[in-house]
Amino acid sequence: MHDSQPPQDLDAANEMVAAVVTASRVLVAVSARSLAAIEEALTVPQFRMLVVLDTGGPVNLTGLAEQLAVNPSTALRMVDRLSAAGMVERAHDPGDRRLVVLAATAAGRQVVRQVTERRQAEITRIVSAMPVDHRGAMIEALEAFARAAGEEQINPAAYTGQALPGWS
Amino acid sequence: MHDSQPPQDLDAANEMVAAVVTASRVLVAVSARSLAAIEEALTVPQFRMLVVLDTGGPVNLTGLAEQLAVNPSTALRMVDRLSAAGMVERAHDPGDRRLVVLAATAAGRQVVRQVTERRQAEITRIVSAMPVDHRGAMIEALEAFARAAGEEQINPAAYTGQALPGWS
DNA sequence: GTGCAAACATTGCATAATGCAATTAGAGGG
DNA sequence: CCCTCTAATTGCATTATGCAATGTTTGCAC
Numbered sequence: 549m550h551d552s553q554p555p556q557d558l559d560a561a562n563e564m565v566a567a568v569v570t571a572s573r574v575l576v577a578v579s580a581r582s583l584a585a586i587e588e589a590l591t592v593p594q595f596r597m598l599v600v601l602d603t604g605g606p607v608n609l610t611g612l613a614e615q616l617a618v619n620p621s622t623a624l625r626m627v628d629r630l631s632a633a634g635m636v637e638r639a640h641d642p643g644d645r646r647l648v649v650l651a652a653t654a655a656g657r658q659v660v661r662q663v664t665e666r667r668q669a670e671i672t673r674i675v676s677a678m679p680v681d682h683r684g685a686m687i688e689a690l691e692a693f694a695r696a697a698g699e700e701q702i703n704p705a706a707y708t709g710q711a712l713p714g715w716s
Numbered sequence: 717m718h719d720s721q722p723p724q725d726l727d728a729a730n731e732m733v734a735a736v737v738t739a740s741r742v743l744v745a746v747s748a749r750s751l752a753a754i755e756e757a758l759t760v761p762q763f764r765m766l767v768v769l770d771t772g773g774p775v776n777l778t779g780l781a782e783q784l785a786v787n788p789s790t791a792l793r794m795v796d797r798l799s800a801a802g803m804v805e806r807a808h809d810p811g812d813r814r815l816v817v818l819a820a821t822a823a824g825r826q827v828v829r830q831v832t833e834r835r836q837a838e839i840t841r842i843v844s845a846m847p848v849d850h851r852g853a854m855i856e857a858l859e860a861f862a863r864a865a866g867e868e869q870i871n872p873a874a875y876t877g878q879a880l881p882g883w884s
Numbered sequence: 885g886t887g888c889a890a891a892c893a894t895t896g897c898a899t900a901a902t903g904c905a906a907t908t909a910g911a912g913g914g
Numbered sequence: 915c916c917c918t919c920t921a922a923t924t925g926c927a928t929t930a931t932g933c934a935a936t937g938t939t940t941g942c943a944c
Contacts, residue, residue, distance in 0.1 A: 564843045564851050565836050567858035568743070574865040575740040591902090593930065609893060619932050624894065626930075646892045646939045668733050675732045677864035683732050686857030689850050690735035696845035697742040759931090761901060777922060787903050792923065794901075814910050814921045 568693075574674070582667035588659050593618075595663065597626055598635060601652040602660040608647045635659065736861070742842070750835035758827065761786075765794055766803060769820040770828040776815045803827065 583595055590598070593616075600615050601607070607615070613623035627650060630636040635656030641647035652660070675683070751763060758766075761784075768783045769775070775783070781791035795818060798804040803824030809815035820828070843851070 564855050564858075565839045567855045567862075568839050568843070569836075570862045571858040572740075572743045574862055575736070575743060578865075579740070591929065610891085618930085620893075621895080621933085622931050629929075644892090644940070648893065668737065671733045671736050674861065674865045675736065678860050682857050682860040685853035686861065687732050687735045689854030689857050690732075690739040692846045692850040693842065693854060694735070694738045694742055697746070697842045759900065778920090786901080788922075789904085789924080790902050797900075812911070812921085816922065 578667060578670045578674075582663050582670060585666055586659065586662050590659065593626060594630060595659075597623070597630060598652055598656050598660050601636060601650060602657050606649050606651040608641070608649060612650055630656070746835065746838045746842070750838055751831055762794060762798055762803075763827070763831065765791070765798060766820055766824045766828050769804060769818060770825050774817050774819040776809070776817060780818055798824070 583590065583592065596616055597612070600612060604615065609623055609627065610620055612627075613620040616623060627636055627638065631638055635653055637651050637653050639649040639651075641649050678686070751760060764784060765780070768780060772783065777791055777795065778788055780795075781788040784791060786794075795804055795806065799806055803821055805819050805821050807817040807819075809817050846854070
């Protein structure tokens with residue numbers, strides 16, 4: 549981990565962990581409100597599925613379940629409901645008839661776009677309230693953070709505003 | 717919001733929004749992995765309840781439900797299960813016998829501590845992989861972000877996550 | 885080309901989470 | 915005492931979830 553670092557770096561790391569945890573509360577709250585604000589009442593898992601289908605393109609059921617980290621049977625029933633709601637489209641792979649090809653419909657993508665726009669608007673509002681001289685540093689710091697994490701295989705599908713355990 | 721700012725500040729804000737959104741993906745993924753790694757036979761909502769009871773001290777049922785942003789009936793049944801699992805303690809308020817006083821047991825607090833430690837370890841690992849010269853700026857930037865958000869009354873209880881009425 | 889194992893989707897079953905609408909129990913004011 | 919308000923609880927329906935079959939199709943070995 550970090551056992552090769554001098555003590556002052558450990559202190560800086562601890563301080564940053566605290567800052568990250570605090571900022572996380574804000575981000576979680578923003579994500580939750582963005583989802584709650586739209587007209588189409590979607591559950592959090594349903595929205596996560598739509599995000600995966602919208603950003604990742606057509607996938608089969610097993611692949612979708614893996615990206616959502618749920619059991620294939622769970623994913624199947626969610627697909628059933630979202631399909632009935634006209635937000636997800638099912639088709640059969642002509643090459644391999646075992647496979648089911650899943651994709652978001654225009655309506656489903658529209659919902660994802662609405663929530664995303666609202667979330668970005670909320671973040672923009674917060675960022676606009678920050679002192680200007682902090683913004684450049686924040687951009688660099690957050691990008692460095694994402695890069696450092698990216699080297700550890702972060703799963704992008706987790707980005708959905710999932711209700712979180714305890715970011716307290 | 718920011719309509720009094722020059723264009724270049726708008727650009728900086730947009731760039732920061734992108735950085736924040738990307739970083740939030742990382743944070744959500746980290747939290748999900750931290751909880752999955754423990755897996756003390758606890759669901760995510762159960763863990764959230766334990767965190768609230770652990771960090772916030774004794775509360776009544778309605779207050780607990782509000783902090784979790786769920787219906788009191790939902791909170792009640794979760795309390796039933798966690799109580800049966802020996803992680804939550806029920807008592808009656810002697811002053812007002814309508815009120816139920818809820819608190820985490822030692823076992824419940826132990827679970828919260830385990831997951832919290834693991835989550836902080838994950839963040840520490842990522843932070844340790846960041847260039848040292850970015851850390852100070854990140855701390856300041858994240859704190860400024862949290863302050864800016866705090867002045868807008870972030871309310872986690874706004875989220876309900878109810879599904880569409882007639883889906884089946 | 886037959887047959888078998890592997891991959892996939894699906895169904896059956898059980899439990900948890902969730903909200904809304906009663907219903908019960910207690911507190912407080914008149 | 916009665917009325918109202920609050921808090922907890924229960925009844926009912928829907929969604930989310932995982933594990934364990936079952937069925938279906940594919941690919942491969944022989």
